[in-house]
Amino acid sequence: MKHTLKYIFTLLILSGLYACNGDVFVDEVKLPLTEATLSGDGDTLTLRFNTPEWSLINAYKGEEIYGLYGQFYTLDGTDMGITKCHLEDKGKIVVKDLGQELILVRPNDRELQVYIGDNPTGNPFLFSVLIGNKNHYGKEQEIRFTQSPGSGYVIDRIEYNLIPESVGTEIFEDNYLLCLNSSGEPEVRTYNLNEWMRRHIYLSCATSTHFAQTDDGLPSIELPSADISQGLKPGNDRIEYFQNGNALVEMSVQPPFMKTMTLQPGITEIRRIAEYQVYSADYTLYLRNAKTGKPHTVQGTLRSKTPTRTIGFYLNHQENDK
Structure with missing residues (x-):
């Protein structure tokens, strides 16, 4: 009986020690x-x-x-x-x-x-x-x-996939020309309103990408063709690549749209109204690490707005200060 009580007492002491210090058996x-x-x-x-x-x-x-x-x-x-x-x-x-x-x-x-x-x-x-x-x-x-920051990427190529439901036509106006007539008399001038037009390119990408510095300058991408009547094909224009923003590509539309107008003395703004073809395309940018050569891809969206013809114009006139 004495040994039994001693054994129970020892167990109680050990239990108390464990309760006071949980790290002992961990x-x-x-x-x-x-x-x-x-x-x-x-x-x-x-x-x-x-x-x-x-x-x-x-x-x-x-x-x-x-x-x-x-x-x-x-x-x-x-x-x-x-x-x-x-x-x-x-x-x-x-x-x-x-x-x-x-x-x-x-x-x-x-x-x-x-x-x-x-x-x-x-x-x-x-x-x-x-x-x-x-x-x-x-x-x-x-x-x-x-x-640490990586060595950066270089561009191998870009591929586009047209979003069919995005294709359409829209009407926009822009500033064709700001004219100064300082002769003091009305002047008759003729302009081709299908010149000095601009294709608008919008790029949107959720992924920030670090590009390697090369002797070729900033990385550029090939744009898809402006005309998609035969499907989306590679185009002839290139722009510097950016994550989000807008780029303008100068262009002209054929045939010429010749208009003769009378410009009063002072400053006249010629506002052009034109029809544009618009579409969007998903793109995949194929990259490779400049140091290791490991491939990497980035996805984003391109929106193209291309003038197809001029349909009209109007004049905003401001007289010279006297």
């Missing part, structure tokens, strides 16, 4: 590092832990407080659906909606592999992972990563 997770710099042209880093009791709690972009999500796969490639970036056991997460490639893999109980693709921007890319202990919450530790 393997402490020691981080292999707390910060790391990765190459902007793609990199791989393997983190090795001192215990199998670690877990990936989540991953974060920059200073954002909301964790990232990704497609979860088993190591044999079975797609298990979308989840937050959490790994307690073996598996792989392909992070989504990040603007670049980031893959987190737990190949075994003691390693976390970090794969990151090209940094497509000209700025450092920041992200972090939160590491915890499987059996002891509240012991999370952060590892911060900085990916």
Whole structure:
């Protein structure tokens, strides 16, 4: 009986000690590092832990407080659906909606592999992972990563895919010419209103892209043909590529549209009214890393507004100040 009471008393003491210090029987997770710099042209880093009791709690972009999500796969490639970036056991997460490639893999109980693709921007890319202990919450530790800017891309080609429902005609007016008559008398002049016309090109892309500096200057793209009566085909015009904005391509329309008008003394603005063919096309820009040659693609939308004929004009006159 005495030995039985002693045994029970010992168990109570041990239980009390465990309750007071929960770390006694828990393997402490020691981080292999707390910060790391990765190459902007793609990199791989393997983190090795001192215990199998670690877990990936989540991953974060920059200073954002909301964790990232990704497609979860088993190591044999079975797609298990979308989840937050959490790994307690073996598996792989392909992070989504990040603007670049980031893959987190737990190949075994003691390693976390970090794969990151090209940094497509000209700025450092920041992200972090939160590491915890499987059996002891509240012991999370952060590892911060900085990916350097990449070497940039060069353009191989661009391909367009017409959006059929976007095709149509519209009427626009523009400033054809600003004329000065300083003779003091009305003057009769004749102009070809189908000259000095402009094709409007609008580019829209959600992805920021860093281009390598070359001797050829700024990167340029080939525009699709203005005339799509025979389908969307490559054109003869080129413009400098930009992410979002508007470019003008000077052009003339045949046959000439000759008009004779009387210009009063002073300044007269000739306002031209013309018909335009409009359409939109999705584009894919095929790039390659200037250093590694690794291919990369960017998707966006082009909108073309091309004058087809002048249908009229009117004059805005302003007399000389006396």
